[in-house]
Amino acid sequence: MAVYVSMMRTRSQDVTEILRGWILDGTVPAGERLEEVPLAERLGVSRTPLRAALTLLATERLLDYQPKRGYVVRRFGADDVFAAYEVRASIEGLACRLAATNGVPDDVAATLRACLAEGDRILSGGALAPGDLQPYQAMNERFHDAIISLSGNPWVERFVRQTHAIPFVSGRVILWHDYGVIRRSHDDHHRILAALVARDPARAEDLMREHVYFAGLFLRDNFDRVQAKPGEEPARSDPQEERPR
Amino acid sequence: MAVYVSMMRTRSQDVTEILRGWILDGTVPAGERLEEVPLAERLGVSRTPLRAALTLLATERLLDYQPKRGYVVRRFGADDVFAAYEVRASIEGLACRLAATNGVPDDVAATLRACLAEGDRILSGGALAPGDLQPYQAMNERFHDAIISLSGNPWVERFVRQTHAIPFVSGRVILWHDYGVIRRSHDDHHRILAALVARDPARAEDLMREHVYFAGLFLRDNFDRVQAKPGEEPARSDPQEERPR
DNA sequence: GGGTCCGAACTTGGATACATGATGCCGCCA
DNA sequence: TGGCGGCATCATGTATCCAAGTTCGGACCC
Structure with a gap:
């Protein structure tokens, strides 16, 4: 009996990868504030999957987060x-x-x-x-x-x-x-x-x-x-x- | 000018801590599936902050996640x-x-x-x-x-x-x-x-x-x-x- | 003239409604 | 009787709407 692993990809995952790439390759410069609405439009998704991506990248410490103040691309020296x-x-x-x-x-x-x-x-x-x-x-x-x-x-x-x-x-x-x-x-x-x-x-x-x-x-x-x-x-x-x- | 550090606590953060505690102390047993709606009711919040907490705990590898199949408390041997x-x-x-x-x-x-x-x-x-x-x-x-x-x-x-x-x-x-x-x-x-x-x-x-x-x-x-x-x-x-x- | 207070606009957090894929039951057919 | 397929149900993913906090500018007071 084969165990099927879902090949499903959610928008959240896609958005996460894209954003991580943008951060790692400098498309989004360090120190920049990431506002949800403009970013969501730029990515062509709604705020919901984008927010999931942001929380994930924040737990990876690629973004700094403060409640009600949004996300900022972390600066690495x-x-x-x-x-x-x-x-x-x-x-x-x-x-x-x-x-x-x-x-x-x-x-x-x-x-x-x-x-x-x-x-x-x-x-x-x-x-x-x-x-x-x-x-x-x-x-x-x-x-x-x-x-x-x-x-x-x-x-x-x-x-x-x-x-x-x-x-x-x-x-x-x-x-x-x-x-x-x-x-x-x-x-x-x-x-x-x-x-x-x-x-x-x-x-x-x-x-x-x-x-x-x-x-x-x-x-x-x-x-x-x-x-x-x-x-x-x-x-x-x-x-x-x-x-x- | 004083720099204010927001003392704000979001429901997502509260829920995350509570859930992490439940997992670490065994209140939620390993292997158990975490369904969003019942859990949200049990915690007295809507699905939105709960989902944020779940994604966070999944990136911490405390939960296993598969798209469209939900979250499962990881079993540690x-x-x-x-x-x-x-x-x-x-x-x-x-x-x-x-x-x-x-x-x-x-x-x-x-x-x-x-x-x-x-x-x-x-x-x-x-x-x-x-x-x-x-x-x-x-x-x-x-x-x-x-x-x-x-x-x-x-x-x-x-x-x-x-x-x-x-x-x-x-x-x-x-x-x-x-x-x-x-x-x-x-x-x-x-x-x-x-x-x-x-x-x-x-x-x-x-x-x-x-x-x-x-x-x-x-x-x-x-x-x-x-x-x-x-x-x-x-x-x-x-x-x-x-x-x- | 500078500092403070207030409020409006904006941004984010949370709730709800809708879409979509997974699961499982049931009946049909071999 | 057992396996296969379709449909109903349900959980999750996404969008939208509402609430609440932050920010910033302007007016007022000292």
Whole structure:
């Protein structure tokens, strides 16, 4: 007996995704007040589903909310973003440790090795071509997502996903100008997989923590650079958070 | 010109808190379907604020939601709860490390020392009196909250708060039957504060991680005990549980 | 002239009415 | 008798309407 999962999509969900996208890619600038009626008209829906979306995004802390005073797009500074990376480093480190403890099934190992191979190919030229940014981002996200799934801890997955829903913390934003940094980062990937298959939880955790933490450091020190070019944001792969894996 | 912070409380917020309480303390049993109209009548409000509360609790993952099929109180098993403790241990460990790095202001140190003193007093008798559970819980929460605030990392605060909003993970639930375990746990508190004032980040992190992690282990191994506590018969394994609706 | 008080317009919160998809019963047919 | 299909019922999703709080401007008072 098959269990049917409703494919139904409500307007609220659609509106939520659209709005989240607008916030993350800067279409709606930080600090802007979101008034219900104009927004609803702009989105072509009534206030009801829009309000559901707003409450949801407020619980995700993408919006600030005060009763009777409405919603404001939250402003994220370099310190906020770095703080998020600290947390992400900690949780993904945990994920990596758990994954090493649990072991890596063959099919996942194959996926991870494919990620490594693709990264090697992209970086083999010795320089960063702009057109390679998007595939590298996608590869990077696949790699990290696979490890998070391996942790087998649903809360890890949930929290990491929440950190990804913070502007500039998402794996979609990668500073693509320093070959050496990217090279090193991908080298981390190699060592992380090695630690995973060797069932070395402590090493796997340490590597992942530093891997993510350094990304946060680097982003903080180059924060003006990434803020300046929101046009660099390429087509996001669908940000819907509910996607089961 | 004074800046007024609206003290306004909306019905949605009230309903959210009430419902969250009902879920956390078992008034609404896990697995139960929450129908909007009956619930709204029971709460004395219309469907609108209730629906806002439901969407919020669903984003907190306290409820499962499927479009057109409504909300169901999520069921948390021992493994879910333990997994939450793993994450909480990691994040509170981070919080403790950051707090040790930042240093402890005198007023906070005084608060923490007061917590230690109260715990010492409660435990001085050499046994656990039922009437002492509530003050000990409150003290425990104050202690942990103070350290989390010291971290200065807003995301840490947010995520830890989220783990506290999981049934059985909340600091409100403490197994109060084994004097030795509580005694040791409070001894951890002493050492943690010592590490904080000594500005020893590594030791502070390790202590807090183990402190929380062991609480998770202990809770998992005594899970039936805490589940039976709300006065309900332990959730009988319901063979029809899988039936969608 | 500046500050305060008042009120009107606007915005958000809540209630109700209507639309739409899910569920389950019942009868029909093989 | 058992399975399948259609229709009735009901719960949820959305729109609209009403209530209540906030904001802002202007007039009045000091």
